[in-house]
Amino acid sequence: MKIKEVREMSIxxxxxxxxxxxxxxxxxxxxxxxxxxEDTSIFSKTRKDIARMMAxxxxxxxxx
Numbered sequence: 001m002k003i004k005e006v007r008e009m010s011i012x013x014x015x016x017x018x019x020x021x022x023x024x025x026x027x028x029x030x031x032x033x034x035x036x037x038e039d040t041s042i043f044s045k046t047r048k049d050i051a052r053m054m055a056x057x058x059x060x061x062x063x064x
Contacts, residue, residue, distance in 0.1 A: 001049050006056045014057045021050050 009017065025046045031037065 001052070003052060003056070006053050009053075009056075011057065011060050014053055014060070018050060018053050018057065021046060021053070025050070 006014070025043070028037070028042060028046065032040070032043075
């Protein structure tokens, strides 16, 4: 997800998306423990997306 897309989201949408991405990351970790994934770069990409969204969320909440 690009930063431009994240900045266009509302605060409520960001909170929902962060929760969904965290749940997705948890399920990826469980699936990887059961049967290893071929592309493990998904973990770092998902973590970076979550961090990006959390940074924009904090920025928006501070500006209100």
